[in-house]
Amino acid sequence: MRSPFAYVSRPGPLQAASPAAAVAFLGALVAVAFLYSSPLVLVAAGAAVALAGRLAGAWAAVRAAIRLGLAIALPIVVVNALVVNRGETVLARLGDWPLLGQVDVTAEALADGAVFGLRAIVVMIAFAVYSACVDPDRVLRALRPLAGRSALTATLVSRLVPVAAADAARLRDAARLRGPAAAAVGRAPLARRLLAGSLDRAVDVAATLELRGYSLESRRAPRPPSVREKTRHSSSLRRRRSRYDRRFYLAGALVLAGAIAGKLLGADGFHAYPTIRLGLEPTTIALSALLVLSGLTPYRRKPRRQPAASSRSTGRRRPNGGRLRPAGPVVRPSPPRGPGAAPARRAPGTAVLETPRV
């Protein structure tokens, strides 16, 4: 079973974009989460990354990140409420606690904790979207010139972690399939078995790397392209840029510029202490709107379908025996709208146009 955070290759601008462009876009939203404390701005940043994930087809990763983020945010709120005694609106006096002393739960401490939790959720969603949409091989290839061995190690880890998770799931299944009289499998034997299996896999991977020529990597200088290669292949192959890169760089730059400008213009007017001040300035609202809109960056307009000349006639059969509907608008009488409903009003001799579903 695959983790919802695992990268899945899907057609989409965020997946097609170069890792640097994707990081610039998502990183700008994460930077906003760290720069601002305004709940409105944080919610807008969270909405932006969630929307971007949704449009990139990584909704499962977004949902998992929200669940995980809530599980982390809740303890943050509770702990902050218990350990911080600042704030004027006391909601509960819990008396003297060992180590903590007098514990007063204030609305301000709760709000402050909620902001910390919200920030954590935004960051987790952003990382979830990054993990599910950005090809780790491309990231590591980009890093390889800087630190080849570290990048390869990271590649192997990114591959072996989900494999180890699958191994663990298989071992758990086998443990459940043991007969009732077989010795029970505790966590320790299971962990030992998993570790042994991981070491076996590591040995296999090491052998594979040997066979692929890894041991020579450090000894070889990069082979320059031959004259034939230079003439036959365009430089675009080497650079491998996506046509969506500019869009993500622009969105990231706009978000970051807007966030810095907003900060200077007082858009982050939130204060938790001594009393809560939300600070909903026009600049805060404008920045929030900009952030939410930035979530549309991975949007891709569906390509317009061209009428297919060959299937315009009514005759072609589908492999399943069905018949293709003719392409382009088809004319058919409108169906009745329910028992006793009056037929749709239309002029005599006209028909309802329906876009065909292909």
Add this chain to the structure above:
Amino acid sequence: MSELAIRRGAAPTLAIAGLTYSYPRSAQPVLSDISMEIAPGEFVLLAGRSASGKSTLLKAACGLVPHFHGGEIEGGVAVAGLDAIESGPGELAGAVGYVAQDPETQVVSTTVAAEIELPLELRGDAAAARARAVEEVALALAIPHLLGRTVDTLSGGELQRVALAAALVTRPRLVLLDEPTSQLDPVAGDELIWLLRRLNEEWGVAVLLAEHRLERCLAAADRVIAMDAARIAFDGPPTDFLSWAHDSSPALSTPAARLFSLAGIEPLPTGVRAARALLEAPDRAGAEDPTPSERLQLLGRHPHGQPQTPHPSKLREEGVGSSAPPALRIRGLWVELTRDDAPHDVLRGIDLEVNRGERVALMGRNGAGKSTLLKAIAGLAPTAAGKIEIDGPKSRAQDDKSAHRPGVALLTQSPGDYLVRERVGDELPGEVGVAALRVVGLEHAVDADPRDLSGGERQRLALAIALAGQMEGEELPGLVALDEPTRGMDRTRKDDLVALIGDLAGRGAGVVVATHDVEFASAFAERVVLLGAGVTIADGPMAEVLSGGWYFATEVARVLDLPGVVTPEQGAAALRGEMGEAR
């Protein structure tokens, strides 16, 4: 293959002279005085029983032995002029490619394109050259549509092709394959073998292929090398190999060769095409007795090989199975699993009944739903709709909610997953444990370390673990299920497994085995259930189902194309005119 393609006289692609090798801390050599050569463009099949030294020989040819595994080595190994013992696998990477049995162990990247590109990247090739090489090898292996996919979304056959692509992308002169079809269904296995043949012919790459299921690849080979007890026991053309195997090592004989041998027809055929040609040879006409071909016509052979798979409903009407209470009854089973963030119906309305003592082979291509069905029966896969009823001694008594469904013993594809302790007796304590060991014939191994057992013994131990405590006296649970138990097994071990399955059924358990191995199914099963995309597409007596198709048919059935004739013994009887007795 033409003599031109096999450039005899040119420097050999692989030359081994007097090679003797022992693994570290091993007294016995795994390879003993091996000498052989492979010419450029030659397709060589490496045959032999388990532990005869095939895999080690392949590892020596690519430099893993001794550089990666250590040990003691004597003699010489040269690949494309490079000394493999001096050079090591890194230096040999451009000259030799290696594909292991389990492609999962050979994948190091996340996406297919990156995986194929990695050897070139490590070699320092420029990006443009890498892009072109990846594109070309993907086209050659018919996998360009996979390049953008992540490796964990691929099927076994697709992953094996990706591993092959990564081995071929450097354009090596020799490719070594260690049982590459053992985890593939018959369709994917056949495709891989013929893909290798095509690459061998078009690219001129020499192939050294180790395989157990020889019937699948013998026809594609130019030459066969058979190993026995660390030595080369035979080296020659496929037809000579069959004669040698018939006399010296019957376990290596193919079903078609056994058929011809039993029927007294010579020469022995290397494959289905050769067998059919031999049966229809004109020089057999004119004799007083009808020729085998004429006899087959008289026996009602389908002139154009039309499949005769009985329809499941027809079989049910004819009353396949007994009227005793079934060990397993499934009604309208639907299982939905999430794949690529979307729900998919893996099983779609399965109906199945298995009686006590019945031996059922569950077959179908990779992804047809076999393993999911077994997991659903054992309670490991959530069901979306339908009902599963199991009859067994413990099914009424056990109420352990954390365990799997009682009354079922399921052995999954990896028996090693069941073995977590260092002593057999610690896995199965007490009298009940010993009783389970007795059922699988391992009562003598109570004090052994599971890692010291042979592959077959480990499998039986895992089965005993699944059975332990589910028996009342000698009575077994209602259903014993095995998922792909013959991976990497030679014929001797398969015969042992057939005997064990017969014993379990004889003790009253219904036995369901999911397998891709058609010949193995014909040896143990009395009934075959064929799944396709989550639905039952055939369910009937083994001889009828396995003689009614092309991929899911035994080699004998494909040669003779006679309804109900699937084994060499049945086929030989038919050829001798004893059809009534055989059927």
